[in-house]
Amino acid sequence: MLFRKKKIEDKIEDQILQNENRDQEYWALVKRQFYKNRLAVWSLRIFYVIFFVAVFADFLANEKPIVAKLDGEVYFPVMNNYAVNLGLSSWEDQFVTKRWDEHNYDFVIFPPIPYSPTTIDVFNTDYVGPFDKQEVKSLRWKHWLGTDELGRDTAAGMIYGARVAIAVGVIAMSISTIIGILIGALAGYFGDNRLKMSRIRLFLNIVGFIIAVFYAFIARSYYFSNADEEGGLLQQVVISLFIFVGVMGVANLLSSFLKRISWLGEKVTIAVDILVMRAIEVLNSIPRLLLILSIVAITKPSVVNVMIIIGLISWTGIARFIRAELLRVRNLEYIEAAQALGFSEKRIIWRHAIPNALTPVLIAIAFGVASAILIEAFLSFLGIGLAAEDVTWGSLLNLARGKFAAWWLAIFPGFAIFITVTIFNLLGEGLTDALDPRLKQ
C-alpha cells in the first residue's frame, strides 16, 4: 500500500518536473528574445529607477529628517510618520510647534531633497527658478528644480508624482486585468454555443439578480447615504456584496434542485460571446477620455477614485485579447483531452485554458499602464478629480500655465510623463516581439 502511494507520487512529481522544464524552456526563449531588444532593456532599467523612486519617495524627499539626535535622544521621524499615520504613535509637542529645520539637532540626516511636496518655503515664493538667486541656508537646502508660486519644491513634487504614476499603473491595470480576464475568458471559452444551462437556472439567475440588487443595494440605500456622510462606506459595500453573493448562491442552489423536473431541466444555450462583444462595443463607442472625464467629474476628487475609474473602464482591450486567445486555445488537443478525462468546465478554464492564454495579456498590460498613466496625467493637468493636497506630474505641469516664465515647471514634469509613457510603450513593443516572433516584421 505504502509502496504504491510512493510510486504514484513519483509519477506526479515527474510530470510536474517535465512541465516545468517545458515552461522554463519557453520562458528562457522569451527572455533571450526580450534581452536582444536594447531599447526594451533600457526601458526596463529606467522603469526600475522610477519604481525605486516611487517606493522610497518618503526617504528621498521629506521635510522630516531620516535620523535625528535631539537633546540626547535619537528619533527616526520619517519612519515614525508611518506609525503616526496608522494611529500607532504620535508626535511630541516640540515637533508640532516648531518646523523640522528649526531645531538645534546634535546630529541629523535629512533626505536628499529636504522638502515635502507640500512644504511651503516662505523665503522662496513666487516661482524661483533653479538658476535664480535662492534664499536658502546653504547649498544643501537649494531648490534644484525651482519652486512654484507658494514656494513648494518642484523636485519633491516630481518624486511624489512618480509614486502617483506608478500607483495609477498598478491599481488601474490590476482592476482592468481582473475584469478583462474574467469576461474575456467567459466569452472565449464558451463562445456562442457551448454554455448550456437548464431553463430554471437561467430564469432563477435573472430573477435572483434583480432580487439580489434589491436587497444588497436598494433596500440598504439608507446605510449607504449614512456611511457617505460619516465614513465606513467600504464596510457597507462589502456587506452588500456578501448579501449579493448570498442571494445569487441561493438562487443557484434552488435551481440545482428544481432542474430535476424535466421541463425545467431542459437545456438552453446562451450566446455569451455575442453578449460580451456587444457590451464591449457599447463601451468602445463612447470616447474613453470623455467617458472617464465625465465620470470623474461627479465623484469625490481623489487620485484613488481616478485610478479605480480608469481601471473599471479600460478592461475591453484585455478582454478581447483573452477571448481571441481562448477561441484559439480551446480547439487545441490538450483541452479536448481534458474534456475527455471528464474535468469540469471550471477546472479546464482556470487550470488549463487561461494559463496558456495569459502571455499575450502581458503585452496588453504594458500598453494599458502607459495609457492609464497618460489619462491620469491628463485629468490632473486639467485639475479634474484632484484633491487640493494631491501633487502629481500633471498638476505640476498645469502650474506652468499660471506663469510662462517658470520654464522648469513646463519642462521637468512633462518630461517625466513623456519618459514614463514611452518606456511602457517600448516595453509593450519589446514583449510583442519576444512573445511572438512571427509578429516581428
Place this chain on the structure above:
Amino acid sequence: MFQYIIKRLLIFIPTLFIISLLAFGLSKMAPGDPVELINRGGLSAGDGGQLADMLATEQTYLQTAERLGLHNPVFYLSLSPVSQSDTLYKVVKQGHQKMLKNLTGQYGNWQQVSDYYKNLRTMEAEIYKVAPDSANYSPRRKARRAVVDLFMEHKDNKITRLLETINTATKADSSMFVLQAPAQKLTDSYNKIKSEATPSKNYIPSLKFYGMDNQYHKWITGFFVGDFGYSYQDNRPISSKMWDAMRWTLIINFISIFLAYILSIPIGVNTAIRKDSTYDRVVTTILFLLYSLPVFWTGTLLIVFFTTPEYASFLNLFPTGGITDLPPSAPFMDRMLDLAHHLVLPVVCITYGSLAFISRQMRGGMLTVIRQDYIRTAKAKGLEEKQIVWKHAFRNSLFPIITLFASVFPLAIAGSVVIEVIFSIPGMGKLLFDSIISRDWPVVYTILMLAAILTMVGNLIADMLYAVADPRVTFNEKA
C-alpha cells in the same frame, strides 16, 4: 451588403439606448440640486425673512423645477421597497426628498413620515406668520433655523434636539405662544414615526410603473429632435451653445487631419519602400517619439516658449490664445490672417499626433502590399520602381488609410479638449471643461452623447467603405 447595413443599423438602436441610459444615469448622479445650480444660491430667503419672501422663493423653485421636468418620475419604472411611497418624486426639493427617503429607510412607514413632513411645512409657514419684533427676534430666528435644519435631518438624536429647540423657542416670548400647538403637533408626529415603525417593510420589494410621463422619456425624445435642454449656467438652449462651439472644433480638426494626411502618406510610403534603411530608422523613431509625446505637454511647451518675449524677444511669435484679437468691424482679410495666426499652434499640436498614427498605419499597410505576389510579378515584368510603387502598391494600400478617417476624427475631437483649454479656443472641448468646472451637467452629458453617436456613425461608415473598397470582404458571417 445591403443586408449587412440593415443589420448594423438594427444593432445601432439598442447600443444607443444603453449609452443614453448611461449618460442619463450619470447626469442624475451628478452632485448638486439642479434648481439651486440654475439659480446660483439666489434662492435662500434673507435672514429677516417674511412669509411673502418665503412663498416667492418657493414659487420660483417650483417653477424652475417644473420647467426642468423634475416634478415627473425619473424613469419608466422603479424598483423600491414597499415602504417607500410611489409619490415621493412629487416632493420636488432634492434635499427634502433625500431626508424623507432616509427617514423611511429607517422606520419604514411612509404614512407617518409624510404626516411629519406636512406638519413641518405647516410649522414653517406658522413661524413666518409671526410678525417679527425686537422681543421675539432671537427665538423666532432660532425656531426658523431649526425648521430649516429639520428639512435636511434624518438622525434621531439631532431631530430630537432640534424639536426641543423649537419647543423652547415657542415659550420664550408671548408673541410666539401661537406656535406651541403646531410645535406640539410636529413633535407628536415625529414620535409617532418612531412608535409605529415598520422597518420590515423596507425589505419587501415592489415594482412600480410610471408610464411615458417621466424625465428620461422627455429627455431622450427631446434629444432626437435637437432639443437638448437648457444650460444651468446661462439658461441658453444647449443646442445653440453647442453649435457655436462645434464650429471651432470642426474647423481646427478638419485642418489638422487634412494636414496629417497630406504629410503622412508620402512619409509612410517612403519609409515602407526603403525599409530598414537609415532613413526608415530615423523617421520611424521620430514618429514613435511623436506618438508618445503627450499633447498637453507639447501644448504647454509651445505656449510657454513661443508666445511671450520672456525668454528671447524673437521667440514671441504667436498670440497667447483665443481666436482673434480684432473687433468684428476689422476688414475681412485682416481678420482671417489674424485667425490663422492664432490657430497655428493648436493645429500643430493636433496634427502631430494624428500624423504619427497615420504614418505608422500607412507604412504597415504599404509593407503588406509590397510583399504580395502581384508586386513581384510587376517587378519581374521589368516595370520601373516608381511605377510599381505609385501605380500598383500605393492605390491598394491607400484605402484602409482613408477609412481610418472615420475613427481618427472622433478621437481627435475628444483629444482636442486639452488643446482647446490650453489655447483658450471656444470649442467643444473648452465648453465641456468649463461645464464640468461650473457643474453644468446637462451640457456635459449632451456632449458625451453626441461624441458617442459620432463615434458610432464613424465606425459604421468605416466598415461600409471598407466593404465597398474590397469586394472580398463579406459580412455574411458575424462581423
